[in-house]
Structure formats: structure tokens, C-alpha cells
Amino acid sequence: MSEKTLYDPHLKENPFKVPSGYFQQVEARWANVEFPDKVRSTNGKGTRFIRILRPQLQLAAAFVLLFGIGYLLLLITGRNETRQMQTEELSVLSEWSTMGLDHRKVSNLILEDLFEDNQMTTIIDPDIEDLIDYMDYPGFDPVNLALNTDYE
Amino acid sequence: MVLLHDDADDILQNTLLKAWTGLPSFRWQSKLFTWLYRIATNEVLTFLKKSKSLQQVPLEEWLDTDPQLFNGDELQKALQKAILSLPPKQRLVFNMRYFDEIKYEDMSRILGTSQGALKASYHHAASKIQEMLKEMFL
Numbered sequence: 446m447s448e449k450t451l452y453d454p455h456l457k458e459n460p461f462k463v464p465s466g467y468f469q470q471v472e473a474r475w476a477n478v479e480f481p482d483k484v485r486s487t488n489g490k491g492t493r494f495i496r497i498l499r500p501q502l503q504l505a506a507a508f509v510l511l512f513g514i515g516y517l518l519l520l521i522t523g524r525n526e527t528r529q530m531q532t533e534e535l536s537v538l539s540e541w542s543t544m545g546l547d548h549r550k551v552s553n554l555i556l557e558d559l560f561e562d563n564q565m566t567t568i569i570d571p572d573i574e575d576l577i578d579y580m581d582y583p584g585f586d587p588v589n590l591a592l593n594t595d596y597e
Numbered sequence: 598m599v600l601l602h603d604d605a606d607d608i609l610q611n612t613l614l615k616a617w618t619g620l621p622s623f624r625w626q627s628k629l630f631t632w633l634y635r636i637a638t639n640e641v642l643t644f645l646k647k648s649k650s651l652q653q654v655p656l657e658e659w660l661d662t663d664p665q666l667f668n669g670d671e672l673q674k675a676l677q678k679a680i681l682s683l684p685p686k687q688r689l690v691f692n693m694r695y696f697d698e699i700k701y702e703d704m705s706r707i708l709g710t711s712q713g714a715l716k717a718s719y720h721h722a723a724s725k726i727q728e729m730l731k732e733m734f735l
């Protein structure tokens with residue numbers, strides 16, 4: 446037998462028979478088959494639309510989640526810096542209070558120095574960093590709250 | 598694949614019922630032919646798996662004993678017996694390619710296997726059948 450025999454068109458013919466009268470009985474047989482009462486229709490137009498867009502929606506949700514996490518991290522780190530600054534400012538104020546200084550007197554001094562008598566000012570509480578700079582000013586006596594200009 | 602007409606009839610009925618109930622959820626992303634053929638092949642493989650333990654008469658013997666079933670000559674009978682010796686999935690690949698002349702691309706979508714694997718499976722099946730036919734007719 447040659448190798449080409451397998452590809453003989455005769456071998457590819459269907460050798461099986463259908464029982465006689467089969468197709469005549471098909472309709473009657475299928476009439477007795479119980480079909481489900483309602484065809485399962487899980488998708489209205491709306492849910493089908495969502496199913497089609499599901500991959501894109503999932504991608505968008507992932508991006509929103511990532512940005513949300515990034516934003517939260519920024520907020521947290523920003524709050525920590527503020528808290529750290531506040532802690533440092535409080536420690537300066539507590540150090541002054543141990544020396545017998547009232548920070549309100551220092552702030553009043555700054556205001557007197559910074560503004561003319563007849564100048565209107567809207568500032569009530571100067572920035573704590575201004576206070577610290579004032580305290581570090583050369584010649585400034587923090588205990589007596591006096592400025593010695595002859596320090597040179 | 599199943600040889601017996603009654604079994605083929607039952608499988609056909611199950612296939613069409615599943616297609617009927619599953620049609621509303623069919624997304625039309627593949628061809629209807631591919632989808633239907635996939636349901637049919639799954640039904641056939643499930644049937645063969647279940648009937649393997651229940652089969653009392655080997656399928657090959659039905660070719661010799663039931664004249665209403667088989668209408669071919671000795672060469673065709675030998676070919677069918679050789680095909681029956683293949684494992685079910687390989688038999689399926691061979692039948693789809695040899696008799697139905699389904700393209701490997703479509704076969705890949707139906708069976709969920711790569712084209713390369715299908716080509717290898719068919720080539721192996723064809724070689725095996727060639728050898729068996731040679732032995733039968735020597």
C-alpha cells in the first residue's frame with residue numbers, strides 16, 4: 446500500500462448510514478423534547494455594554510486607585526512636615542518660657558520695630574520664624590528684651 | 598467519533614439544546630460555526646469519557662456486526678478501525694482535518710490548542726494509521 450492511499454478520495458467518503466426513516470421522524474421526536482420555558486437571557490443592552498467595556502473600566506479603575514494612593518501619600522507626608530515644624534516651633538517657645546520670656550512680648554517688639562506708629566497693620570500674630578530670626582539678631586538681649594547696638 | 602447512530606443522535610440533541618440556551622449570551626466575537634462545533638466536540642469528548650467504563654462491546658466490533666451502521670468496503674472499514682485505535686482527542690483532530698477538512702486556524706479556536714500542536718498531532722495520527730493499514734493489507 447502506497448503512502449498516497451490514505452489521501453484517496455474514496456477513503457474520504459462517508460461510509461456510515463442513517464437509519465431508514467430517520468429524517469421523517471426527526472420533527473416528531475424533537476416535538477417531544479422539553480425546551481426550557483424561558484430562554485436564558487442574562488443580558489439587556491445596558492449590561493452587555495458594560496461587559497464590552499469591562500476591560501477599559503478595569504484599567505480606568507486601576508489608574509484612579511494608583512493616583513488616589515499617590516495623593517494620600519503626598520497628603521500624609523505633607524502633614525508630617527507640618528507637624529515636625531510645629532514641634533520645632535513649640536520647642537523654641539518652651540525654651541523661651543524656661544528663660545522667663547513671654548513670646549507675646551517678643552512679637553510686640555517685632556511689631557514696634559517693623560511698623561511706623563501711624564501705619565495701619567493687619568498682622569496680629571507674626572510668623573514664628575520671624576520671632577526666631579528676631580531672637581537670633583546680633584546684640585539682642587532675650588532676657589531684658591533690649592537691643593544692644595554697641596556690640597561691635 | 599461515536600460510530601453508533603443512537604449515541605450520535607443523543608449528542609446532537611444535547612449540542613443543540615446547549616446552543617439554544619447559550620445563544621443569548623453568545624457575544625458573536627467568533628464565528629457561529631466555531632462556537633457550535635466547540636459545543637459538539639465537548640459533548641462528544643464528555644460522552645466518550647463517560648461511556649468508556651460502561652462500554653461492553655468494543656466499537657470496532659460494531660463495524661463487523663451491524664450492517665445498518667456501516668456501508669463501506671474493506672479498505673474503508675480498515676481505515677475506521679485504525680482511526681478507532683487513536684486516543685479520543687487525536688481521533689477528533691484527525692477526523693476534523695481528514696474528513697471535514699477544517700483549517701488549522703479554525704481547529705485551534707474550536708479545540709483551544711495551538712496550530713503547531715494540532716499539525717503535529719495530525720501528522721502523528723496519519724503516520725500511525727498508514728502503518729496500521731500497511732500491516733492489515735500485507
